[in-house]
Amino acid sequence: DAGVTQSPTHLIKTRGQQVTLRCSPKSGHDTVSWYQQALGQGPQFIFQYYEEEERQRGNFPDRFSGHQYPNYSSELNVNALLLGDSALYLCASSFGLNEKLFFGSGTQLSVL
Amino acid sequence: SQQGEEDPQALSIQEGENATMNCSYKTSINNLQWYRQNSGRGLVHLILIRSNEREKHSGRLRVTLDTSKKSSSLLITASRAADTASYFCATGPLQGAQKLVFGQGTRLTINP
Numbered sequence: 001d002a003g004v005t006q007s008p009t010h011l012i013k014t015r016g017q018q019v020t021l022r023c024s025p026k027s028g029h030d031t032v033s034w035y036q037q038a039l040g041q042g043p044q045f046i047f048q049y050y051e052e053e054e055r056q057r058g059n060f061p062d063r064f065s066g067h068q069y070p071n072y073s074s075e076l077n078v079n080a081l082l083l084g085d086s087a088l089y090l091c092a093s094s095f096g097l098n099e100k101l102f103f104g105s106g107t108q109l110s111v112l
Numbered sequence: 113s114q115q116g117e118e119d120p121q122a123l124s125i126q127e128g129e130n131a132t133m134n135c136s137y138k139t140s141i142n143n144l145q146w147y148r149q150n151s152g153r154g155l156v157h158l159i160l161i162r163s164n165e166r167e168k169h170s171g172r173l174r175v176t177l178d179t180s181k182k183s184s185s186l187l188i189t190a191s192r193a194a195d196t197a198s199y200f201c202a203t204g205p206l207q208g209a210q211k212l213v214f215g216q217g218t219r220l221t222i223n224p
Contacts, residue, residue, distance in 0.1 A: 004154070033210065042200050042214030043155070056208045090154065099143050099204050101212065105154040 002027060004104035006091050012110045013081050021076040021107045025093030032074040033101065034066060035090040043090055049074050050096075078109075086111045118201060118215040126223050131188045133218040135201030136181075143204040144177055145212065146186050148197045155200065158186075191222045 005024045013019050025032050031050045035043035045058035049068035068074045072093075078085055088108050092101035119134045135144070143162045147155040161168045161177045161184070168175045174187040188195055198219050202212040 031210070033212075035214075040216075042202075042216050043212075045211050045213070048210060056211050058211070088153075092155075094210065097210065099145070099210055099212075100157050100160055101155075101210070102157065103147075103154040 004029075004091055004093050004102050006089075006104035006107050008107060009105065010108045010110075012112060014112050015081055015083060017081050017111075018077065018079045019081060019109060021078075021089050021091075021109070023074045023076070023091030023093075023104060025072050025074070025091075026102045029093035029095050029102070030072050031094045031096060031098075032068060032072065033092045033094075034074070034076045035092065036060075037088040037090060037106070039087070046076070081111045083111050085109065118199075118218045120218060121216070122219040122221070124221040124223060125191060127191060127193055129191055131191050131195070131220055131222075133186045133199055133201075133220070135184045135186070135215055137184075137201075137203045137213075137215075138182065139203075140206055141179075141203045142206050144175075144184050145202045145204070146173075146175060146184075147200045147202060147214075149200065149217070150197045158199075188220075193222050193224050196220060196222045 007022045033048040034046040037043040047057045048055050052068045063079045065077045088106045090106045091104045145160045146158040149155045159170045172189045177184045198217045200217045202214045
């Protein structure tokens with residue numbers, strides 16, 4: 001039973017570029033949430049997708065957008081990258097409104 | 113912004129000793145969860161306690177919740193080297209319980 005998988009594991013971009021991160025939820029899960037974790041900090045909620053729609057959003061600018069596909073996989077897109085976007089991006093999945101989240105290993109994004 | 117504050121920020125103990133970590137939060141919650149993170153990668157769910165519960169056990173873990181003081185504690189008994197990790201508390205708000213708000217974490221080191 002595959003858990004939450006994220007790709008790529010590491011990514012290096014330059015300021016102003018755009019990036020797409022991908023996530024496949026745990027088998028049987030239909031809800032995907034994205035978190036940003038800066039070095040030495042706890043994760044911060046970006047947004048959540050359910051039934052292919054953004055259901056909840058944290059305090060992140062519109063440069064951060066996402067998508068969920070019919071197979072429940074999800075993408076996180078970040079436009080016009082800033083140095084401060086360097087962080088570990090974590091995807092978490094759950095079934096419906098179950099509060100317990102299963103996390104992937106994350107994508108380490110470095111913006112130079 | 114982070115809701116939870118964890119105390120201590122770092123804790124170092126000998127194998128076999130008990131480890132206690134504390135978490136305080138600011139707003140009313142639906143639930144409080146504890147997660148473990150090894151080496152800055154994915155988070156692993158440890159335990160969830162609901163706002164109407166006061167104490168919960170899972171193996172060597174004991175969690176307490178005091179909603180009047182807006183605080184929680186995580187006790188790990190008979191610690192092992194494999195318990196070395198960062199531990200985060202996360203609160204689920206009353207509205208949108210899956211929109212977890214994480215603390216900054218406690219870095220726990222178990223010395224052999």
